[in-house]
Structures are given as structure tokens and as C-alpha cells.
Amino acid sequence: MxxxxxxxxxxxxxxxxxxxxxxxxxxxxxxxxxxxxxxxxxxxxxxxxxxxxxxxxxxxxxxxxxxxxxxxxxxxxxxxxxxxxxxxxxxxxxxxxxxxxxxxxxxxxxxxxxxxxxxxxxxxxxxxxxxxxxxxxxxxxxxxxxxxxxxxxxxxxxKPHPVPEREPDYQVALHTLPQSALLYRLNVDYNPLHADPDVAGAAGFKQPILHGLCTFGVATHAILKAVCNYDASRLKKIAARFSSPVYPGETIVVDLWQDGDQVSFRASVPERAVKVLDNGYAELRSVQND
Structure with missing residues (x-):
């Protein structure tokens, strides 16, 4: 091919x-x-x-x-x-x-x-x-x-969006459920990599992995929680690069840097000391325009 x-x-x-x-x-x-x-x-x-x-x-x-x-x-x-x-x-x-x-x-x-x-x-x-x-x-x-x-x-x-080198302004830790991938696949993606241990093992993973877009959703939750007071209308744009997979049940820690209406972020799994999302960027709508 x-x-x-x-x-x-x-x-x-x-x-x-x-x-x-x-x-x-x-x-x-x-x-x-x-x-x-x-x-x-x-x-x-x-x-x-x-x-x-x-x-x-x-x-x-x-x-x-x-x-x-x-x-x-x-x-x-x-x-x-x-x-x-x-x-x-x-x-x-x-x-x-x-x-x-x-x-x-x-x-x-x-x-x-x-x-x-x-x-x-x-x-x-x-x-x-x-x-x-x-x-x-x-x-x-x-x-x-x-x-x-x-x-x-x-x-x-x-070039990817640069994440600031200073200490993050916010850090949000969010837990995933052991059955997160089994729930998420019901939305749209039925790839057996996220459900079948044999398929995951053949791909080199110890168990089925979380969908990358589920990790993306968890990072979006962190942004809403940290800088939007859970107001969905504030979020105009979000972007990120996928770095490593997450295993269901792990904790995702999101570091965030806010510069006005721009938010940079990065997500990691402390249990394995790996970055799972990098070069994250979000753009907010200003409050007075809501």
C-alpha cells in the first residue's frame, strides 16, 4: 500500500x-x-x-x-x-x-x-x-x-504551541474510572483496543487503553474547573498534542498557565511519570461578551 x-x-x-x-x-x-x-x-x-x-x-x-x-x-x-x-x-x-x-x-x-x-x-x-x-x-x-x-x-x-517554563498557575488532578474506556467507546469509537485485553496485548499494552479523545475531554474538564467556573460558554477553542496513552483507572494531572484569555496546559500521569498531552492551548471568551 x-x-x-x-x-x-x-x-x-x-x-x-x-x-x-x-x-x-x-x-x-x-x-x-x-x-x-x-x-x-x-x-x-x-x-x-x-x-x-x-x-x-x-x-x-x-x-x-x-x-x-x-x-x-x-x-x-x-x-x-x-x-x-x-x-x-x-x-x-x-x-x-x-x-x-x-x-x-x-x-x-x-x-x-x-x-x-x-x-x-x-x-x-x-x-x-x-x-x-x-x-x-x-x-x-x-x-x-x-x-x-x-x-x-x-x-x-x-511549530507546536509553547508551554510556559514557569510554575503552573493551576494544577488539577482528575481520576479516571477502571471502566472509563468501556463507557467512552459507547459514544462513537468501538475500536477493540479499548476493550479487548488480547487486542491490547498484541499492540504491546498491558491492558486496554483509554481513548486519546477521552483524555482530551478530561483535560477540558480541568480547564473548565480551573479558569471557567464550569461555564461551558467561556471556552472558545481547545487544542493539544497526544503524547502517551492512559490506562483506565489512572489519575490525570493537568498543569495550566493562564495569560489573559489564553490558557496553556499539559497533562501527565504521575503513577508512571509520563506526559499524556502536551503543547495544549485554550482560548476563552471574555466574561463581558457572554
């Missing part, structure tokens, strides 16, 4: 039309650990229908195009693909229930060279199907570790 850059840039994605309701909103929030404290009313607003709010990172489970890179025509060895980066930009608040349309396209394919892999940049725009309003724009980078050297452009890769 060899990547054909022109073919990928013109990949025939079909729009994904998806209907969700309050149960899906609650399931997502529960799967990233919201509601761990049953008397924390701020967390309760994301897991109880009485005053339900949509969690800011919920868009990552909407409008997904499916396992398109499993198609042999893509030229990608899906077994060697890892999620490299994720960005969400929220344009409008998400309704508690709606039908959305996900429009996906491949923006660029970068050849890092033989033995160095390739980068595939995928954009997803999520629209409210009833109004046509753009709700969010997502950008994801897939690192195709086995697919470099196909002859594509080796253009410079954008």
Missing part, C-alpha cells in the same frame, strides 16, 4: 447526519468523569437533565466519518495510525438535542520521509441540520507511522 496524496485530498467523504439527545450528552459527560462528586452542582449540570449543559468537547463524538482509512484504497496502514493532534473551535453553543451534519475533508498530506511516516490533516465542520448554522470546526492530525516515503511534499510542519 502506498499513499496517493491527490487521491486523499479528493477523498469522497459522505456527509454524516446524526441525531443526538440529552441521553447522549449525559453519556459523554459521564464517560469523561463528570459527576464523580454527586453533590457538586457545577458538575451535575453536565450529567443531569434538570439544567443540562453540553460539555465543550462533546463535538469530538459528532459527525465522525467512520474508519475511512481502513479502506485499502487510502494507501494507509491503519494498524500503524495514531492520533497526533486535536483542535476544537466552538462557534455556537450546542443544543441539548439536535440533528447535526458533519462535513469532513482532508486538508493536507505531508510526507515526512521513508521510515518517518506521514501526516494527514482532517477537518470536520459540524452544522445544525435544521438551521444550517455552523456550530464547530474540528481539526485532527493522524500520524501514519508506516506510510512515509510516498513522494509527497515534505513541507515544514507548524
Amino acid at each position: 502506498t499513499i496517493d496524496r491527490t487521491k486523499l485530498l479528493n477523498w469522497p467523504f459522505e456527509d454524516t447526519v446524526q441525531t443526538y439527545d440529552f441521553k447522549d450528552v449525559i453519556l459523554y459527560a459521564l464517560s469523561i468523569g463528570m459527576g464523580a462528586d454527586p453533590v457538586d452542582r457545577q458538575q451535575l449540570d453536565y450529567v443531569y437533565e434538570k439544567n443540562l449543559s453540553v460539555f465543550p468537547s462533546f463535538p469530538v463524538v459528532l459527525g465522525h466519518p467512520g474508519a475511512w482509512n481502513a479502506d485499502p484504497a487510502s494507501g494507509i496502514d491503519r494498524r500503524q495510525v495514531v492520533h497526533g493532534e486535536q483542535t476544537i473551535e466552538i462557534h455556537q453553543p450546542f443544543p441539548v438535542s439536535a440533528t447535526i451534519r458533519g462535513v469532513n475533508r482532508i486538508k493536507e498530506v505531508i510526507d515526512k520521509g521513508e521510515g518517518k511516516g506521514a501526516l494527514v490533516y482532517v477537518e470536520r465542520k459540524i452544522y445544525d441540520e435544521s438551521t444550517g448554522q455552523l456550530l464547530a470546526t474540528l481539526n485532527a492530525t493522524s500520524f501514519c507511522r508506516a506510510d512515509g516515503g510516498f513522494g509527497g511534499p515534505a513541507v515544514p510542519v507548524a
